[in-house]
Every structure is written in C-alpha cells, then in structure tokens.
Amino acid sequence: MTRSAGQLGMIGERDCPVCDGRKKRRLYKQRFSTLSESIQLKGYDVVVCEDCGFAYADAIPDQAWFDSYYSNASKYTYDQREGRESSADGARLQSIADMIAKHLPERKSRILDFGCATGGLLHRLKQAGYLHLLGVEKTKSAGKVAQKLYSVPVVNDSLESLAVVEEPFDLMILSGVLEHICDVRSLLLKTRPLLSRGGLLCIEVPDAVGFEQHVDTPFQEFSVEHINFFSSQSLRNLLARYGFETIEVLRLTRDYTSISKMAVLCGFFRFTALEGGKPAFDRETGPAMEQYIQKSLEEEKAISRSIDELASRRTPLIVWGVGTYTLHLIESTAFRKLNIVAFTDSNRNYQNRTLLEKPVLAPSDLKAYPHPILISTYAFQQEIREQIRGNLELPNDIVTLRERN
Numbered sequence: 001m002t003r004s005a006g007q008l009g010m011i012g013e014r015d016c017p018v019c020d021g022r023k024k025r026r027l028y029k030q031r032f033s034t035l036s037e038s039i040q041l042k043g044y045d046v047v048v049c050e051d052c053g054f055a056y057a058d059a060i061p062d063q064a065w066f067d068s069y070y071s072n073a074s075k076y077t078y079d080q081r082e083g084r085e086s087s088a089d090g091a092r093l094q095s096i097a098d099m100i101a102k103h104l105p106e107r108k109s110r111i112l113d114f115g116c117a118t119g120g121l122l123h124r125l126k127q128a129g130y131l132h133l134l135g136v137e138k139t140k141s142a143g144k145v146a147q148k149l150y151s152v153p154v155v156n157d158s159l160e161s162l163a164v165v166e167e168p169f170d171l172m173i174l175s176g177v178l179e180h181i182c183d184v185r186s187l188l189l190k191t192r193p194l195l196s197r198g199g200l201l202c203i204e205v206p207d208a209v210g211f212e213q214h215v216d217t218p219f220q221e222f223s224v225e226h227i228n229f230f231s232s233q234s235l236r237n238l239l240a241r242y243g244f245e246t247i248e249v250l251r252l253t254r255d256y257t258s259i260s261k262m263a264v265l266c267g268f269f270r271f272t273a274l275e276g277g278k279p280a281f282d283r284e285t286g287p288a289m290e291q292y293i294q295k296s297l298e299e300e301k302a303i304s305r306s307i308d309e310l311a312s313r314r315t316p317l318i319v320w321g322v323g324t325y326t327l328h329l330i331e332s333t334a335f336r337k338l339n340i341v342a343f344t345d346s347n348r349n350y351q352n353r354t355l356l357e358k359p360v361l362a363p364s365d366l367k368a369y370p371h372p373i374l375i376s377t378y379a380f381q382q383e384i385r386e387q388i389r390g391n392l393e394l395p396n397d398i399v400t401l402r403e404r405n
Helices: 063-072 087-103 120-127 142-150 159-165 184-194 208-213 232-241 285-313 324-332 363-368 381-391
Strands: 024-031 043-049 055-058 110-114 132-136 169-175 195-206 244-255 261-271 317-320 340-344 358-361 373-375 398-400
Touching: 024 055, 024 285, 024 324, 043 285, 055 285, 087 120, 087 169, 087 195, 087 244, 087 261, 110 120, 120 132, 120 142, 132 142, 132 159, 159 184, 169 184, 184 195, 184 232, 195 208, 195 232, 208 244, 208 261, 208 285, 232 244, 232 261, 285 324, 340 363, 358 363, 373 381, 381 398
Parallel strands: 110 132, 110 169, 169 195, 317 340, 317 373, 340 358, 373 398
Antiparallel strands: 024 043, 043 055, 195 261, 244 261
C-alpha cells in the first residue's frame, strides 16, 4: 500500500545546506492548514545561516516525506491543460533551451533533465536538433504525458541506476529543482558520476534577493514545496563545494503567469571535481528576505480585511484553490470563518480529499453548485476566470480577495 506524504518523515532541524553551519537566525514562522491524506506539513521556520548567509526552511520533514509528496500530490502534470505548459512556462522553457544551445552547441551531446515534469524543455531541445535526450521525473504519470505530447523519453529511475547503466552525460539540467530538495548534498553528489569531466550543470532557481520585487501573493515564496532560498552568491557557494566551477549566473525576471512575474537565477556550472574552500559570505539574502516579509505582511493586511468583510456577510462560497496560499490564509486570517460550502482545484491529486471538513471537488462538479466562487489565488486568477467562464461555462458570481491593476 502506498503511504501518503502525511505518514512519512520525521520533523527535524536542518544544518545549513550550503555550509553545514548550525548557527541560524529565524526570520519568519510559516504555518499551513492541512489537506487530508495529502499535505500534512503544518509549517516551518524561515531561517538565515549566520555562518554563510544562506536562507532556508528549518524544522521540516526529511527527504522521504518530500519524495512521497512529489510522487503522490504534485501539481506539475498540468492536469487543467491536459499536460501542456502555460504560455508563460513555454516561454521560460524556450529561454532555457536557447541558453543551453549557446553553452552546448554540439547536437550529439547527451542531455539529462532531472525533474522534467511533462517534458516541455526536452521537447524544445529536440526541436533544436539535440539527438540524445532523457528526462527523469518522480511524478508517475509524467512519462506517459511526455510520450503522448512530445515523444520524448521520461523515466522514474533513480540517479544511482542511471549512473550504472548509462554513459556520462554532457549536460544535466536542474531547472526548478534545488529549491525543492531537503537533502541537497545527496542530490549533488549523485550528479557527479552522471557527468563527464568538464560536463555542465544548468540550474534555474527562484532568486531570493528578488522576492521583494514581485509580491503578487503574500508569502507565496514560502510554500509547502520551496524550502531553499538561493541568491547568486549562495548558489555559487553550493556548487563550488561539490566541485563545480561557475561559468555564469544570470539574474532574470520571468513571467510566472499572464499577470505575475518572478525573479530567477539561471546558471551554468562546469564539473571539475575541484572542491571549493570556505564560502564567501552572502550579505544580500538576509536583508532582502526581511524586506520581502515586511511587504508580504503589508499586503496581507488588505487581504485580511477582504476576508473579514466576506465572513461578516455569511454568503455561501465555493473556494477555488487549495494550494499553499489557501493553506496559509486559513492559519493567518479569519478564513475559517467564511461560509464555505466546498473547495475545488484543478489538480487531480487534491480532489476527493477534505479541507476544513469540506470536500475538495473537481471543477467539473461545480455545475451542481450555484454559489459564488472565491478565487483564492492571485497569480492564476485570470486563468481560473477563463476556465470558469470558458471551459466550464459557469454563470456563478466570481469573488476575489484583491484586484490589482
């Protein structure tokens, strides 16, 4: 029997993933409500290492919990679009493919994309003429979707098994991966046997120094999934420790959705096996994270007032969205006082569960519910509006917590 994420993993303190330091300063206490039989992470401490300046989530479950979560409750199969990425994701993947082509012009190069979701980046590399491509994804359905949509190979193998049976790769991609990994040390050690000497790592992660520039949704960066908060300096420090020379790290702003943006770091690193010494202290992350927290608190005050007003009306509501932000709002505002009839979410892994003792429905079930729909997200607000009015053709009133120009 498959165990749920809530049945796995012991909560424990972490040493700094970059330098193994144990001295830390807490910046914020994140809290979540829990979704039945799926997400049972009740929160964590956001801390900054006093030895090297890296910021990360502390007091979290072990890697086994996160492995189970991504296998059974991941949102990266794009169910609402039948496996296809959004236009914003497509543009991001094309940008990464273009940068890879600059650093690795030989089309016969062997490329491994670890954490490849439904294979969108591999598809774009295939279109660019690369001949030897392989994806690895923990979400079990991703391989079938990748084959159906793009005819690219995606497997659920471990990195250890790939190191035994495959020739070394010339490039390994970790796009949107390192921010999710509890045991960063183990992952990077496993990449080394997979790469040829002089092989490249392509890494993209959210840019912690840029969080405060794009506070679309308060505290969204402190999600159930994002547990490492990198700056350019901390990313360089981490890779140097495991024998990777920095070629370049770019700070970029990408479209996250049609109405929101995100700051990211995209870096290329060469495997030399020459491990670096003491890391340079990261002086940017701590102050930038404090600014992000302050802006999030200010934004959340306005949203909390909207929730208070909705709660006072006692209007029966369907809440669309049971992800990180809703789970956070339940614990930080009067969200529990809303007159909630049911929740809904496009992620099939969240459906047929309960939240606040209310059912989580599939969007197709909403035809039986005439109640107003509260969209409990900002970033995907426009996409959900289009789904309600377009795909589902629902006449329900739509309520949002805060509109922006």
